[in-house]
Amino acid sequence: MVFFGFVLGVIVGATPGLGGPMAMAISLPILISIFGFEASALLPVLGFLVGIMKGSTIGGAVPAILFNTPGTPDSLMTTLDGYPMTQKGKAGKALRIAHFSSVSGDTFSDVVLIVAAPSLAILVEQFLDFPEKAALIILSLAFIASVVGANVWKGLLAAMLGMFFAYIGTGEDAYPRLSLDTDGLASGLPLVSVILGVLILGAIFQSLENMWREMQEKAVITKVEMSGDNRLHFSDIKSILPFIGLSASLGTMVGALPGIGSTLAATLGYASGKRIHRGDIKFGEGAPQGVAATEAANSSVAGANLIPVLSLGIPGNVSAVFIILAMESIGGFNPGPAVFRLMPDQINPEMVIAFGLFTAMIFANFLNWTLGGVFMRSMGIMIRVPKQRLLPVVLLLTVTSIYVQQTSMFAIYVTVFFGMIGYFMRKLDLSVLPFVIAFILANNLEEAMRQAFAVTGANPWFLFASPVSTGFMGLAVLVILFFSRHRSAV
Amino acid sequence: MGRRLRPIFRRQDMQSERWTIGLALFFAGASTLTLFVWIPIDIETGVIETFRRRTTIGDAMAPTLAAAAIFVISVIMGAVAVLRARINSRSPEAGLDRQDYSFLLLTAVPLVLGLVLMVYVGSVAVEAINALGGEIGTYRELKAAFPYKYLGFLIGGFVMVFGTIRVVENKGTQSAAWVAALAVLALILLYDVPFDNLLLPPNGDF
Numbered sequence: 001m002v003f004f005g006f007v008l009g010v011i012v013g014a015t016p017g018l019g020g021p022m023a024m025a026i027s028l029p030i031l032i033s034i035f036g037f038e039a040s041a042l043l044p045v046l047g048f049l050v051g052i053m054k055g056s057t058i059g060g061a062v063p064a065i066l067f068n069t070p071g072t073p074d075s076l077m078t079t080l081d082g083y084p085m086t087q088k089g090k091a092g093k094a095l096r097i098a099h100f101s102s103v104s105g106d107t108f109s110d111v112v113l114i115v116a117a118p119s120l121a122i123l124v125e126q127f128l129d130f131p132e133k134a135a136l137i138i139l140s141l142a143f144i145a146s147v148v149g150a151n152v153w154k155g156l157l158a159a160m161l162g163m164f165f166a167y168i169g170t171g172e173d174a175y176p177r178l179s180l181d182t183d184g185l186a187s188g189l190p191l192v193s194v195i196l197g198v199l200i201l202g203a204i205f206q207s208l209e210n211m212w213r214e215m216q217e218k219a220v221i222t223k224v225e226m227s228g229d230n231r232l233h234f235s236d237i238k239s240i241l242p243f244i245g246l247s248a249s250l251g252t253m254v255g256a257l258p259g260i261g262s263t264l265a266a267t268l269g270y271a272s273g274k275r276i277h278r279g280d281i282k283f284g285e286g287a288p289q290g291v292a293a294t295e296a297a298n299s300s301v302a303g304a305n306l307i308p309v310l311s312l313g314i315p316g317n318v319s320a321v322f323i324i325l326a327m328e329s330i331g332g333f334n335p336g337p338a339v340f341r342l343m344p345d346q347i348n349p350e351m352v353i354a355f356g357l358f359t360a361m362i363f364a365n366f367l368n369w370t371l372g373g374v375f376m377r378s379m380g381i382m383i384r385v386p387k388q389r390l391l392p393v394v395l396l397l398t399v400t401s402i403y404v405q406q407t408s409m410f411a412i413y414v415t416v417f418f419g420m421i422g423y424f425m426r427k428l429d430l431s432v433l434p435f436v437i438a439f440i441l442a443n444n445l446e447e448a449m450r451q452a453f454a455v456t457g458a459n460p461w462f463l464f465a466s467p468v469s470t471g472f473m474g475l476a477v478l479v480i481l482f483f484s485r486h487r488s489a490v
Numbered sequence: 491m492g493r494r495l496r497p498i499f500r501r502q503d504m505q506s507e508r509w510t511i512g513l514a515l516f517f518a519g520a521s522t523l524t525l526f527v528w529i530p531i532d533i534e535t536g537v538i539e540t541f542r543r544r545t546t547i548g549d550a551m552a553p554t555l556a557a558a559a560i561f562v563i564s565v566i567m568g569a570v571a572v573l574r575a576r577i578n579s580r581s582p583e584a585g586l587d588r589q590d591y592s593f594l595l596l597t598a599v600p601l602v603l604g605l606v607l608m609v610y611v612g613s614v615a616v617e618a619i620n621a622l623g624g625e626i627g628t629y630r631e632l633k634a635a636f637p638y639k640y641l642g643f644l645i646g647g648f649v650m651v652f653g654t655i656r657v658v659e660n661k662g663t664q665s666a667a668w669v670a671a672l673a674v675l676a677l678i679l680l681y682d683v684p685f686d687n688l689l690l691p692p693n694g695d696f
Binding site for chain 2: 030033151153154156157160161163164167171172173174175177178179180181205208209211212213215388389391392393395396397399400403404407408409412413416423424427428430442445446449450453454458484
């Protein structure tokens with residue numbers, strides 16, 4: 001499953017307009033149809049999704065290097081040096097450098113994940129009670145809302161809207177709250193419909209509109225020709241290693257923080273690489289080190305992004321959202337600190353799944369090291385797929401996938417409705433990521449608050465009942481204040 | 491002579507941030523309505539509930555906090571936008587223009603028409619056959635039978651894909667029709683043929 005996911009990931013990564021998250025979203029219902037809802041289905045499904053995640057990280061560099069068209073947003077910086085290398089007849093070398101750097105960064109990030117996630121989870125489990133967990137979720141949401149997008153208040157507004165929608169049709173009372181006494185809303189808004197609507201349909205509508213606007217501009221397929229030595233030598237590796245090391249460390253740190261995506265990591269990696277670069281060819285003019293710095297940084301985000309997922313149950317980026325969605329849809333695994341709990345004389349099944357996930361990641365990395373380069377170099381053809389025909393097909397595919405999973409036209413209407421919301425949010429600069437993550441975490445937060453209120457003896461100030469929770473709440477306020485003064489461009 | 495004070499609200503300043511100010515006003519209004527109308531009438535338990543001397547958080551707590559937060563954030567966002575507009579009245583801002591509305595209206599046609607056809611073509615075809623004396627039974631009885639189970643999806647899906655391509659390319663070509671037809675057939679092969687337990691839209695609703 002990891003292999004099939006990996007192949008699909010390289011293909012979608014190399015196709016402009018598609019990307020890992022879209023492929024993960026569409027594959028999920030098909031995988032659930034094949035493997036069912038038993039806990040045993042979780043590992044093959046997660047393996048496939050991890051394969052897509054890993055494959056798409058290397059695939060995105062292909063159109064960026066060959067055609068100056070980034071396959072994924074985080075490959076934008078790869079075009080700066082990758083395409084000039086292609087123009088100089090060094091496309092093969094650029095692709096090899098991108099592959100080596102990307103896989104090195106990814107492997108480094110996975111090692112950090114495997115070491116850090118269980119340690120962090122054990123710490124959280126030992127030291128954090130319900131009030132602290134509630135405060136930690138609030139801090140994470142405040143952080144995500146503040147760093148994603150250009151305006152803190154819009155980010156916070158998006159997060160609160162996501163949270164409010166999550167409360168429709170849920171609750172503990174027999175009457176499902178805010179359901180307007182309708183059957184459709186009585187069991188809450190379907191998670192898959194809301195997430196796929198906002199993330200996938202919203203993106204499709206926006207891309208279609210961009211293409212509709214740019215109808216006059218005809219894309220010209222550039223013929224790529226290579227000349228001279230395009231192989232990757234040990235001397236090349238030696239010259240790019242410091243850049244890979246720096247970018248992988250930066251990318252991993254950025255990835256471990258929820259909400260900060262690979263685009264910022266790539267920008268940081270590139271900027272830092274530019275500072276330490278002393279070669280003949282400057283950054284931006286076809287320096288192999290520029291490709292290495294970008295690719296190592298954006299690829300090292302993927303593994304580290306799962307640190308908050310597995311240790312805290314908090315998704316940090318879109319790929320992590322789909323990993324959580326798979327876990328929620330199938331059941332049998334609740335991401336959070338309890339995953340790594342050691343039970344005397346017993347095996348914790350969730351810990352087995354977590355380490356199964358790690359194994360899938362290691363296997364995907366092995367595939368990346370061995371077959372990734374060959375696959376990647378053969379994917380230049382994907383640029384020829386016309387986006388304006390592909391996206392309407394993906395639209396129908398998404399709608400059908402939702403129906404197959406939910407068996408209700410209401411779920412499709414909800415998806416289209418949230419697709420429109422996703423489109424308007426993008427148009428109005430309201431970030432979709434805080435919306436989606438708040439939607440996922442809203443009920444966890446409410447549950448933590450109910451429990452915290454109960455264990456503190458109905459103390460209305462339960463969020464400030466301990467120094468740790470007070471610290472988290474204080475940090476949340478500081479984060480909002482800090483970022484509202486300093487606009488970030490993530 | 492004293493310096494003339496700049497008015498707090500100038501129409502030309504507000505233009506640069508009008509979408510943010512509009513968003514802020516909309517959500518401030520919507521959250522007020524939610525707090526004072528929707529939540530009180532559509533949630534059965536209060537913010538805090540006391541039952542047999544045990545005090546717990548009620549179902550209204552979380553939505554009330556979320557709606558209150560939306561109100562506060564909208565007010566701050568609106569105030570910041572007004573202040574920013576006064577400082578830099580020409581700052582670029584995200585928003586919708588006439589082309590966006592045209593695109594939305596154009597795309598809505600194949601999307602809505604496709605969904606309507608998807609839902610009704612199968613059942614209407616079966617009713618028409620029955621009306622013509624075919625006596626083949628109801629659509630509910632035939633929802634898993636070939637070819638009736640594919641009618642709605644085939645026609646609705648084709649219209650959705652072909653229509654959307656037509657909008658984007660601004661012309662309907664034969665190759666686009668082939669893409670749409672092949673996409674629908676591929677989805678039938680992907681979801682329906684290998685799996686007996688999966689239903690294509692709209693068959694699960696009958």
